[in-house]
Amino acid sequence: MTGNGPFEIPDHVQGAVTPLSQTLVTNRRGSTVWDVRTPTGRAAVKLGYPSQTHSWTALAPAREATILRQLIDPEEVLFGEWEKGTWSAQPWQEGQSLYALWEPHRQANGPAAPSIGEALSCAAALANLHERGWVHGDVQPNHLVIGPARTALIDLGLAQGGEIPEIYDFEYRGCLVHYEAPEISQSVLASGTAVPTKEADVYALGASLFISATGRRHVPYPDDADRKDQRQAIVDKPHRLINLPGTLGTVVKEMMRRYPADRPTIQEVCENLDLAAA
Known part of the structure; x- marks a missing residue:
């Protein structure tokens, strides 16, 4: 059963979450997300449903919840099923997405150099996930939330490792094509599926930093x-010239090397950025 949403939080989910207030955050690609204030704090409540092109989106909230329960306190994550798919509730991550935070750099008279920090x-958020044995599989600017105390890497519905x-x-x-590494696009074109890797995550983070700073796809x-043509372009064409200034440009260029073995690990990325930030 498909639908366009947005969908209201079902009664049995409200009974589990006990919202005091709720605000619609987004509804796209088979997911309705609510910002919910509860007696114990703030939560992101996700309702998954089949999209016009994918049925797996209905399962994504529950899949992500089972992953989060392996990474944070399991009692902070709720999930279950509803009539169109699965749902989850998880701690809200305060902050701005990388893309929103770096919007001034995309303006004609904005600051040229994005923050190394x-x-x-x-x-560092991606490195923490890799060190815990997981691959994200869907790194993109809107999944990097930079808050006052920490940066969170959210939306783990496609992650693998446990x-x-x-x-x-x-x-x-595959993931959102704007950030796919060439080997992921090539595999999806050839077989319809791919295996997410740490190397592809590094590429995706490089592409995320690049588009957030410049407004241009890699x-x-x-x-x-269409997606097939987008992926064919990623396979056939070199990425755009990385013209970010200073160390950030050098690091992003290395992160976006065509062949996975040529890319730095995310730990090496952190080391190089840390030296530049010192």
């Missing part, structure tokens, strides 16, 4: 190109 905080209940699992079919293709 903010870039480092994004890399036990996932079979009833909530699904094959990895590979040029028409805005109205």
Whole structure:
């Protein structure tokens, strides 16, 4: 059963979460997300449902919840099923997305050099996930939330690295194409699926830093190109010239090397950015 949403929080989910107030955050690609204030704090409540192009989106909230329960206090994460798919509730992450925070750098008269410290905080969040044995699989600017105390890497619905209940699992079919590494795009074109890797995460973070600072995708293709054509462009074309100033530009260029083995690890990225920030 598909639908366009946004969907209201079902009664049985409200009974579990006990909202005092709720604000719609987003509704797209098979997911309705609410910012909910509860007696114990603030939560992100996600309702997954089949989109017009994918059925797996209905399972994504529960899949993400089972991953989060392996990374944070399990009692802070709730999940279950509703009539169109699965739902989850998890702690709200305070802050701005990388893309929103770096908006001034995309303006004609804005500051030229993005913050090395903010870039480092994004890399550190990814490094923490990798060190715990997980691959994110969907690194993008809106999944990097830079807050007053920490930077959080959110939306782990496509992550791999631990036990996932079979009833909530699904094959990895790539991520948002604007940030896909060439080898991921090539695999999806060839077989419909791919294997997310740490190397592809590093590439995606580089592409995320680049687009957030410049407003340009890592590979040029028409805005109205379908996903197959977008992926073919990523496979066939070199990425755009990395023209970010200073150390950040040098590091991002290395992160976006075409061949996975040539890219630095995320720990090496952190070390280089940390030296520049000192």
